[in-house]
Amino acid sequence: MRNTRYWGRQNDKLVASVLLVWALSSCTETKTKNIPAPTPVVNQEARDYDQYTEKVWSDEFDGFFLDESNWVYEQGGGGWGNQELQNYTNSTSNAYVSGGNLVIQARKEQSGSNAYTSARLITKGKKTFQFGRIDVRAKIPKGKGVWPAIWMLGADIDQNNWPKCGEIDIMELRGSKPKELISTMHYATSTGAHGYEGDTKVLPVDLSTDFHIYSVVRSENMTRFYLDGNPQPYYTYNNSTSASPYPFNNGFFLILNVAVGGHFDGNPDGSATFPQQMQVDYVRYYQYK
Secondary structure: OOOHHHHHHHHHHHHHHHHHHHHHHHHHHHHHHHOOOOOOOOOOOOOOHHHOOEEEEEEOOOOOOOOOOOOEEOOEOHHHHOOOOEEEOOOOOOEEEEOOEEEEEEEEEEEOOEEEEEOEEEOOOOOOEOOEEEEEEEEOOOOOOEEEEEEEEEOOOOOOOOOOOOEEEEEEOOOOOOOEEEEEEEEEOOOOOEEEEEEEEEOOOOHHHOOEEEEEEEEOOEEEEEEOOOOOOOEEEEOOOOOOOOOOOOOEEEEEEEEEOOOOOOOOOOOOOOOEEEEEEEEEEEEOO
């Protein structure tokens, strides 16, 4: 005689097993869906300068107005930690597009407690750069106390204050020394102190007399600096044990500005006439295939 109680219990077990397998597979599927895909890292390998041929982003400044989908006006005075004398504004007297160039203009005019005005434009929140090559073609000003700069800060600066976020100075110029191209890497040491390494390239030409292409190539654990498309870097920074933690594999945003006065070149002494302009023909970001 068939044992209906046994087969009933077996059927109950079979149903329970099926339900358990279904439940577990459903949980696994749900969890898998919630796991974010890893962010791909491209161009981390170091390549030669001329192998970066794929232009993936640029601003050519060909319109009539600054493209605010690319740039933010960073405003204010207060010396910016260097006892500078300018107040950065969003005025078209200090930053405007003309003749295919972005013009950043430092003016001698009172603005609050500041004796000068200028502009500081950043790509923060608009465009972040990691590995690849950035070219900036620009004509820079000179004169005692004039301080043009093309540089970068770590995009995580709001979470990791300077210098922990890292700073890459692609081009800085002491206005009193227009033949000296300065490139510097700033970082935090293991104790949190400010550390830096860099190079000052003394040139046979006055950089303010013409446009030049200032380039940085960033790859994993290496940053290289170039001038005017010369395929040989004039300065290379490798993964230094001095930087702890090492910030230079992270995303960075770009900054263009002209400061006046402060620690870097001292204050204007009357030898520089104002306004002073930095003209930027383009900013281009390349990667290799």
